[in-house]
Amino acid sequence: MSLEEASAVVREMQAAHAALTDYRAVLHKQMRYEEDLAPLEKLAIKFKKPFSVYLVWLEGEHQGREVIYVQGANDGNMWVHNGSFPDLTLSLDPETCQSLSGSRHPITEAGIGFIIDTIAADLAKAKKRPLDTVRCWNYGQRQEFGEPARCFELVTPPRKNLGYYAHRAYVCQNRRTGLLNRITVWDHRNLVMEDVGFENIQVNVGLQAKDFDPENPDYNF
Numbered sequence: 001m002s003l004e005e006a007s008a009v010v011r012e013m014q015a016a017h018a019a020l021t022d023y024r025a026v027l028h029k030q031m032r033y034e035e036d037l038a039p040l041e042k043l044a045i046k047f048k049k050p051f052s053v054y055l056v057w058l059e060g061e062h063q064g065r066e067v068i069y070v071q072g073a074n075d076g077n078m079w080v081h082n083g084s085f086p087d088l089t090l091s092l093d094p095e096t097c098q099s100l101s102g103s104r105h106p107i108t109e110a111g112i113g114f115i116i117d118t119i120a121a122d123l124a125k126a127k128k129r130p131l132d133t134v135r136c137w138n139y140g141q142r143q144e145f146g147e148p149a150r151c152f153e154l155v156t157p158p159r160k161n162l163g164y165y166a167h168r169a170y171v172c173q174n175r176r177t178g179l180l181n182r183i184t185v186w187d188h189r190n191l192v193m194e195d196v197g198f199e200n201i202q203v204n205v206g207l208q209a210k211d212f213d214p215e216n217p218d219y220n221f
Helices: 003-019 112-128
Strands: 022-033 041-048 052-059 066-070 078-081 089-092 135-144 147-155 168-174 180-186 192-203
Touching: 003 112, 003 135, 003 147, 003 168, 112 147, 112 168, 112 180, 112 192, 135 168, 147 180
Parallel strands: none
Antiparallel strands: 022 041, 022 192, 041 052, 052 066, 066 078, 078 089, 135 147, 147 168, 168 180, 180 192
């Protein structure tokens, strides 16, 4: 698979994301923090443009935790309720408390769109710098989270400091929605750093302000 062919798939994902106003999905994630690969976690995610995010942990160590971030609201902070004693809702800076957003990234980088744009940036860099000898492997049609997906792997040379997000990135496009539905990232040591998947993506479901309001009676803030 050529870099241009991979870029065409990513452009399709960007176009699908540009066309939506909101989505909800079940988020599967496994992250490496320092040297340890954390256990797999399952969350529900709601996302509405321009940038409102709601997360609730369905399984894992932090089951019951809820996080809301609305761009431009709450002085730029996110609301966090851990779903356990003490029964408190906290207002926290997303940059200094990024682990509470459920990622190695702050919640300001949450969602499908940021991931797609990150892959696009690596591909654009690789095409401009052929001496980096970045390669792309085509895995064709696969099943990811119970749905048909088109998958490829982007591989950079095993050297540090080339400026790419990942040494290896396994990327899958959901054929139903056109969106990304899985990415697995390895570092230069071939250790998995992130494995993120979106199951049962539902697009343009009509999410409202109440879906991102800690006063919503369906939530536990």
